[in-house]
Amino acid sequence: MGYRGHADWRDMSDYVVHFTKDNAGVSAYDSMISVLASGNIEARSSFGCATNVNGLGQSQHCACLSEIPLDMLDRLVERRSKYGIGFHQRTVLPRGAGRVWYLDQGTPHRDAMQSLVSSAMTGGVELTDALWRVTPFADNTAPNYHFEWEREWRIPGGLVFAPSDVAFLFVPESLHPQAAAFLATGGGGAGPAYTCPILDPLWDDVQIQAALQSLPAAPP
Numbered sequence: 615m616g617y618r619g620h621a622d623w624r625d626m627s628d629y630v631v632h633f634t635k636d637n638a639g640v641s642a643y644d645s646m647i648s649v650l651a652s653g654n655i656e657a658r659s660s661f662g663c664a665t666n667v668n669g670l671g672q673s674q675h676c677a678c679l680s681e682i683p684l685d686m687l688d689r690l691v692e693r694r695s696k697y698g699i700g701f702h703q704r705t706v707l708p709r710g711a712g713r714v715w716y717l718d719q720g721t722p723h724r725d726a727m728q729s730l731v732s733s734a735m736t737g738g739v740e741l742t743d744a745l746w747r748v749t750p751f752a753d754n755t756a757p758n759y760h761f762e763w764e765r766e767w768r769i770p771g772g773l774v775f776a777p778s779d780v781a782f783l784f785v786p787e788s789l790h791p792q793a794a795a796f797l798a799t800g801g802g803g804a805g806p807a808y809t810c811p812i813l814d815p816l817w818d819d820v821q822i823q824a825a826l827q828s829l830p831a832a833p834p
Contacts, residue, residue: 629700630700631700632649632655634698646698651806657672661676663749664750670746676769676770676772677768679768680764684815699784700813701779701780712751714767714768719755719757724754730745750768787817797812
């Protein structure tokens, strides 16, 4: 499956992915199962160029995903884990998802954004100002900040989803039979069932494309 009908555009992807990671004694696998059971990728942290602006509450808290092509995920896997969830971009766009814009130091557009933020803070922060719906998607970069390779997307407020919204899951190939059986029964009836394709994030493009052949047509 190519990018929006272009089968040879292998440097681009129609999908966005969210990988879990080991955290505070909870494994990446258990974190993924918890996300699938709840149907919610939570917005736990604040992002963007207004992160440090007081008075914005949790309006800058986002869930994060990546648009990296599915056969080029090795760096993201190294940074997080082999466990993840994939969505078609058309599924998440209507729910507030969007690409991140990195604002480099010394550029006119970064100066312009900082000016807009400063102006919006004058006289006190007004939560209804439309600017605060944009700032989560604009990151001020620093000399030691180089994460544009992640092709990051964000969703302010997080992403609530149903099993039918999930295009595929990522699990190491050696665990596919067990994972498929467990997920298809909703974890023994404890949660919703997931019957979507299961991929290994380190597969090559041939293996990825073969697995994706079973996917239904993308949302309109």
